[in-house]
Amino acid sequence: MKKIKVKSHPNIALVKYWGKRSEEKNLPSVGSISITLDELSTITEVYINKISNDEFIINNKKANEREQQKISKFLDYFRARSSKKYYLKIKTTNNFPTAAGLASSASGYAALTYAANHIFDLNLSAKELTQYARLGSGSAARSIFGGYVELHKGELESGEDCFAEQILAPDQFPLKVIVAITDETPKKTSSRDGMKLSQQTSPFFQSFVETSEQDISFMKQAIKSRDFYMMSEIAQQSCIKMHSVMMTTKEPLFYWNSKTFSIIEFVLKFQKEKYPIFFTIDAGPQVKIVTLPGEEKNIIEKLTKLNVIQQHFVIGLGNGTEIIEE
Ligand code: PMV
Numbered sequence: 285m286k287k288i289k290v291k292s293h294p295n296i297a298l299v300k301y302w303g304k305r306s307e308e309k310n311l312p313s314v315g316s317i318s319i320t321l322d323e324l325s326t327i328t329e330v331y332i333n334k335i336s337n338d339e340f341i342i343n344n345k346k347a348n349e350r351e352q353q354k355i356s357k358f359l360d361y362f363r364a365r366s367s368k369k370y371y372l373k374i375k376t377t378n379n380f381p382t383a384a385g386l387a388s389s390a391s392g393y394a395a396l397t398y399a400a401n402h403i404f405d406l407n408l409s410a411k412e413l414t415q416y417a418r419l420g421s422g423s424a425a426r427s428i429f430g431g432y433v434e435l436h437k438g439e440l441e442s443g444e445d446c447f448a449e450q451i452l453a454p455d456q457f458p459l460k461v462i463v464a465i466t467d468e469t470p471k472k473t474s475s476r477d478g479m480k481l482s483q484q485t486s487p488f489f490q491s492f493v494e495t496s497e498q499d500i501s502f503m504k505q506a507i508k509s510r511d512f513y514m515m516s517e518i519a520q521q522s523c524i525k526m527h528s529v530m531m532t533t534k535e536p537l538f539y540w541n542s543k544t545f546s547i548i549e550f551v552l553k554f555q556k557e558k559y560p561i562f563f564t565i566d567a568g569p570q571v572k573i574v575t576l577p578g579e580e581k582n583i584i585e586k587l588t589k590l591n592v593i594q595q596h597f598v599i600g601l602g603n604g605t606e607i608i609e610e
Contacts, residue, residue, distance in 0.1 A: 287331045288402045289609035292395035293602040294380070294387035295320045295426045295433065296461070296564060296572050298519040299499045300526040302475075302492065303483045305437070310419050311446050313483070314496035315437040317503045318426040319574075320454070321461060322602030324380045326391035330399040333371040341375045358393070358420045359400060366404035374399075380597070381468045386570060387427075389475075393420030394427035394605045402607065413605075414448035421475075430454050430603035432507050434500070454601035457510045460580040462573040463597040464587065466543035475567045478530065478537050485534040492529045496522070512576060516555070516562035519574070523564045530567075539567050543592035547571040550590055554583070 295318040303313035333339060338356045340347040347355070355374065363369050374396065378388050397417040401408045408416065410428065414435075418425035425447065426433040431454040438446030473481075483489055499522050506514035530537040544565060551563040551573060560576045561583065575583060580598055587593065 286403060287329065287610070288399045288607060289327065289329045290395045290398045290605060291608045292326050292328070292391040292398070292427050292605040293320050293322060293430075294324050294326070294391045295423060296387065296566065297423065297426075297522075298515065298564065299496065299503050299522045300566075301422055301435065302479050302526045302529055303489060304422070304479065306441070306443065307480070309443045310422060311443050312422050312435065312437055313493050315500045316423075316426070316435045317451070317500060317507070318423065318433050318435075319459065319461070320427060320430045320433060320602045320604065321463075322454070322600040323597060324378075324386065324391075324463075324599060325602075326376060326378050326388065326395050327608075328374060328376040328392070328395035328399055330375075330396070330403055331373045332403065333373045336371050338371050339373045341373075343377055355396070358396070361416060361419055362400040362404045362406065366406055368404050370403060372400070372403065380463075381465065386463065386568065387423055387566065389421040390423040390427045391605075393417050393424035396420065397424070397428070398605045398607065402610065411447045411449070415443065415446070418443075418446065418448075428605050431456065431601055434504070450604075451504060451507050454603060457507060458577050459601055460575050460577050461599045461601075462575070462580055462583060462587070463599060464547055464571045464573060464593045465595045465597075466547070466569045466571070466593060467541055468594060471539065471568050473537055473567075478533070478567060481535075482529050482533040482537065486529045486532045488525075488529045488532050492525050495525065512560050516560070516574075519564055520562045527565065537567075539569060540565065541569045544569045544571055546590060546592045547573070547587070550587065 297318045299317040301312045301316035414425040429450040432451040435448045
């Protein structure tokens with residue numbers, strides 16, 4: 285029986301994406317730049333199903349009707365391209381909290397794209413893999429690669445020029461990321477629903493879009509010249525801009541909690557002392573603290589004393605999606 289096992293890592297954006305230029309094709313309103321994380325991973329096993337239905341098991345539990353439908357719709361893209369019309373059984377496990385702003389959808393869809401490419405014998409190029417992954421979740425396109433990755437917004441209606449590519453490999457500019465977990469309950473508003481609302485109602489959405497091109501260009505310069513301080517400034521600003529859009533959405537989207545804010549203050553204090561540190565936050569209350577290798581121990585020691593985190597992970601930069609068993 286044909287079977288495959290794939291491993292993928294989540295990524296976190298240094299230049300954020302929020303909003304879509306096409307809902308149907310899942311094309312982002314802005315480009316984005318991310319880093320792929322190492323120790324956090326999604327392992328996805330895929331088999332051809334004997335029944336004419338897709339089955340989706342996530343963290344050893346059958347997925348609910350909505351998730352099941354989403355996955356089936358995603359697999360329809362592969363069935364449409366392939367001569368094989370298989371239905372699949374998918375077992376996926378994350379070694380980190382699902383749906384809490386830690387991009388489990390990114391690693392999940394990247395892993396599933398890789399597996400489906402293999403099962404349906406599609407022989408997709410790396411660029412095409414990122415485009416298929418994007419149909420599942422915008423940020424998933426970036427998890428196809430390791431290290432520093434750019435997702436091009438593109439201009440074409442077809443989406444042909446919207447794809448991800450690697451800027452630098454993980455070992456070309458190593459970083460350490462401390463993921464500070466403040467609350468493990470799944471977020472109330474999904475990114476998909478949240479960004480749609482923001483786009484329609486936030487007075488700041490347009491300026492977020494207009495300024496993002498410059499952020500992308502400066503961030504690429506910072507990465508290529510290994511300039512941590514330049515990277516910090518752009519990444520933090522991009523994160524705060526995205527959250528300003530979220531907070532000024534009707535109804536407001538507050539993904540932060542009071543602990544999130546305490547950690548932000550903690551990082552800003554370090555920054556005043558010219559310490560190599562910055563924060564970034566996605567659609568959830570966890571804070572990702574980024575620093576240079578060797579500095580993480582000192583930060584964690586002080587962070588634990590704040591008494592606001594439930595748990596933390598210390599992570600390096602990881603590789604792209606890969607097949608681990610076939
Ligand atoms: O991948 P999506 O479509 O669920 O969107 C994720 C958006 C953020 O994580 C909030 C920002 C980003 O660029 O990853």
